[in-house]
Amino acid sequence: MPLSLSDPNWYPIASSEDLPFRHVYQGQLLGRELAVWRADDGNVNVWENRCLHRGVRLSIGINEGQELKCQYHGWRYANQSAGCTYIPAHPADAPARRIENRKYPIREAFGLIWSAANDDQAYAPFPGSDGHDWFALRPMPVNATPEDVVAGLARLAPDDEPADLLPALVVRVGGVTWFVQPVDAGRAVIRGLLPEKPADELATLRHYNELLTKLRDRLERAAARKPAPEPLQPVFEKVSADLSTMPDIAVPRGNTLTVVVKRKWQSADGVIGFELADRDGKHLPTFQPGAHIDVHLPNGLVRQYSLTNGPGDLSRYVIGVKAESASKGGSKVLVETVREGDLLQISEPRNNFPLRRDATRTVLIAGGIGITPLLSMARFLDKSSLPYELHYFTRNDESAAFSSELGVLHGHVERHAGLARDAIRAKVAAVMGPYQFANHVYICGPGAMLEMVQQVAADLGWPDEAVHFEYFQNDKVIDSSSAFDVELARSAMTLHVPAGKTILETMREAGLTVPSSCEQGACGTCLTTVMEGEVDHQDVYLNKTEKASNTCMMTCVSRAKSDRLVLDI
Amino acid sequence: MITLYDFELSGNCYKLRLLMSILNLPYDIVPVDFFPGRQHKADWFLRLNPFGQLPVLKDDDLVLSDSGAILAYLAKKYDTSGLWFPDDPAITAEVLRWHAVADDITSTSSAARLALGYDYNFNIEKSQRGAHRIFRLMDEHLWFGEKAGRDWLCSPAHPTTADIACFPYVMLSEEGGISRQDYPALRRWTDRVRRIPGFTVMSGIFPAGPAKVD
Incomplete structure (x- = not known):
């Protein structure tokens, strides 16, 4: 049975313990090389082992916890979506929303990482997997065809108790279930599972390792006498037109996602937190720090809210909403009528407030609900071990939102509660100091505060391009009288x-x-x-x-x- | 004062740069044009090292050659912690055992790299096969080490010169056409080496990101 590039079966491609945090594992299935990495949140990513920028292997890249960084030009890709979140050559811009690496299906079960060449077949646990506490043996790579490896494993069985050959290159011999990972036409990895944890783990592991080493040596001697099979030739799909061209109309208003309100809670006095998730538990689209979503409210209004999420955290979007918002019927509807379990329409994330990651010093200044995009930025900087300081101004201690999220950051986070306007101005001036090269400040807060910080920055000699802020809407009256x-x-x-x-x-x-x-x-x-x-x-x-x-x-x-x-x- | 007779692209010279960086030792460099100039076979160099091999290290008037020997010298003389080349006889033997493996890695993995990238007339296929044989054994040793809670090549709970000696030509093996895909435990060990405080890079050896902090 020759191997097929479009084989829909799921195969184990690694052991769970092959994927410690902050490591990138190099794997291969049916001729396709894979970069496999576990994010700090535990999620395992199986991606094509190729940065879509210049084709360099992602397995030599850096697992930054929630993003994978290509070693060549530093492109960052998000956990779960494989979407590009940052391009160092364009530090001030948000990458095109659709740049996304090729990813493969993934399941972690029985101490093994499972994947498939395509999405044609839903994952199903192997027959007889129920009711056991499976124990993974040391995998054994073999330079022989997968079918010869299956045959070799079957020959391990005693004559009076022949091996069970199951679909998808599985062999059951005595108490051991052996899986053969088809790496390529002439290469395989044997991955064994014992139904229970043995009494003496190390001795058992050594025993099977010795058995497999001998089998491997026999199989490789036999393979050396045969002509080597042609390696599989996977076709690397061209980057789609979607990816390589600018979309005609960037973000049509009607292009929305339906999310469910997973959680609604009081984050602080006057701030309500909303956790929004995909209805089927799939991950949400890639976003970058500073990004916001449009939320379509039940009363027909559309409002923008910044995401507070950290890098690669796509299982949900968390937004903060100010309870007593002056906006008539906007946030009020969210706060008063939307409940947990309700469905909402949102846009894909957009970013008008991109975060540079090449600053020697990043100052984040938040006023009130303006903490939301800055919390996201702080989380990204935190994961990349980049220097930053976050100053969070609130009316009083009770109105400081996202305390626990801020508490786990490693950077310099300072809360300033109850300061009068002049005191805020003096504090901001002291915090920013005179401008130095490659310093950047990001401000989000009430309009008056935005203007104040801009003024302070200008007085201290900060150039405009080092002072970042975001307007969600243009409140100016547009004069369209000219022709x-x-x-x-x-x-x-x-x-x-x-x-x-x-x-x-x-x-x-x-x-x-x-x-x-x-x-x-x-x-x-x-x-x-x-x-x-x-x-x-x-x-x-x-x-x-x-x-x-x-x-x-x-x-x-x-x-x-x-x-x-x-x-x- | 220490002077290193160095070729930038040599993994054996890099071993010394790496340990001296970790020990925070200042040193001067005399560049030797190993390729294409073959200066390591020039008369002036042969007077320093009749074996005609890099690196050579001078510490005041003392002239030393052989990367493994110099690693041991630097550790014994300058590592006040005593961790990099421990005094314990059993551990010394363990470290020297891996220094010998490091030489085997040089004669296989490095030879394949020299043949592919530097016009050396070595048997490429034989060198690659030899490297794979060693990498298999290292992967097995490190895999069972992880199971037993041992992170490094030798039994102490910290790295030794054995790890420094074996590291460069493992990391540079792809330049000799030797993939490390089949050696996951060996690849994890290279992450750990690259996280040693004071670690430094060379061409072809990339840094690892920081480990996870909770």
């Missing part, structure tokens, strides 16, 4: 933008496909390069320096001060 022409350089087209219509709308009417998302100048999706003309910036996405450079604009709200704009579209 002007836009010349689209790449499309060789000149369009007239009349008063009352946006550049984006005008371009769409002319048949162009242009990405956009929030359409209120807050999310950054429609960012466009400006080649000529003077921009009338009305967004809250670009910072002062970017606006002053006059080289880019948001076409959803911003307009022209000049009669004509030339855009790189």
Whole structure:
């Protein structure tokens, strides 16, 4: 029976104990090399052993606990989803949402790690597995064809008690169940299970190890006399168009996921925590620190909430909601009417607040509910052992949320309760200090605090690109009274933008496909390069320096001060 | 003052750089053009080491050769903790046993690397087979070691020069076309070596991330 690349069977590919924390195991199944690693939360990942950037083996990469870091250019991939969370060559940007490594199905059972070449067959425990406390033997790699290895194992049986040959290369001889992992056409690993833990574990392990060593030597001598089989030639699928191109419309509003409210609790005075999970227990999409989701509320409103999760924590999303929010009917609905067990529609995570991981010093400043994205950032920095300090300003001790989550961080976390406005300002100034190269500050909190910290930062000589903050919405009144022409350089087209219509709308009417998302100048999706003309910036996405450079604009709200704009579209 | 006659890409020279980094010993380097210049066979070098092999280490007027011997010298002279080359006769024997394995790894894994990357006329297939034979035994030794609570090649609860001596050409084996996929316990041991405080890298040997802290 020749091996098939599309064999749907599940095979053991490692022992549980092969996967200590912070290790990357190198495995192979049916010709495909695998990088297998256990995250700090216990979850085991089985991925193609190839970084999709430059093809370097991920098995030489670094298991950072909840992310795997490629050794070559440092791309980070998240536990569970294998989604890319950080690209060091683009430290200020959030990686495209869809970059994701190839992963294989995984199950941990009976002291072994099981996987399959594809998802065609659901995992089922091997026959007779019930009711035993299985004990894994030392695996034995053999350079022989898997079928010859199966035959060799069967010959271990005494004549009066022949071996049981089961499907998927399983041989039962006496009390031992032997699994043959088909590594490649000419290579296999024998993995044995005893139904109970033996009295003298070490002696038993040695006994079977000796038995298998002799069997291996016999099988390899026999294999050396035969022509070596051609290795399997797995086809490495090309990166899909989805992955390698920009999506036409970045995040259509209607593209939602249904999640269930797993837990709702009072995290602090005035802060309610919500834990949202997939209904079938699958993992949720990849996110990066600073990311938020849109939550579609029962009353039809859509509100944005930052994720508080740490790296590779995709089993649930945890958000914090301010109970007495001024937003009429927004957070109020969540707090008052949504209960545990309810279903909610959310968007995939988006990130307008990306965290650089190349700073020599990172200062996180949170005000009130603004702790949520900064908690996520602190957790990422913490796992990567990067230096950071987190300052959390609250009205009083009782309103400090996520205390236990903050308590387990290793970085410098300081709470400041009940400070008056001037005292907060003085504290922020003292904490930030004069600007030094490669320092970055991230602020999230009430609008007044955002402006105050920006002012303090400017006074201390911090450049705009070192001061990071996020607006979820543009509260400014958009002035759309101007009328002007836009010349689209790449499309060789000149369009007239009349008063009352946006550049984006005008371009769409002319048949162009242009990405956009929030359409209120807050999310950054429609960012466009400006080649000529003077921009009338009305967004809250670009910072002062970017606006002053006059080289880019948001076409959803911003307009022209000049009669004509030339855009790189 | 210590002077190391060094070739940057030599695993045997790296053994000494690694131990001196761990022991925090300052030293000077004299680069020797092993490849392609073959300076280790030049008259001036043969006067230092008639065997024509790197590394050579000078400690003031004392001239030493052979990486394993120099590891023992550095540990005995400069390691105040006494852990890297323990005095206990049984453990000394254990360490020297693995120093000998390290030489076998050099003559197999390193030979395959020299043949593939440095134009050396060694039998590639034979060298690779020899390395696999040793790696199998090391993997078994380390696997049963883990079962018995032993993390290192020798029985003490800490690494010794045996681990330093065996490490480089295990890590560089892929450059000789020798995969370590079949040696999971050996791969885990290389993680542990790379987490020794003071560990340093060389070309082809990457760092490991930090261990999990609770």
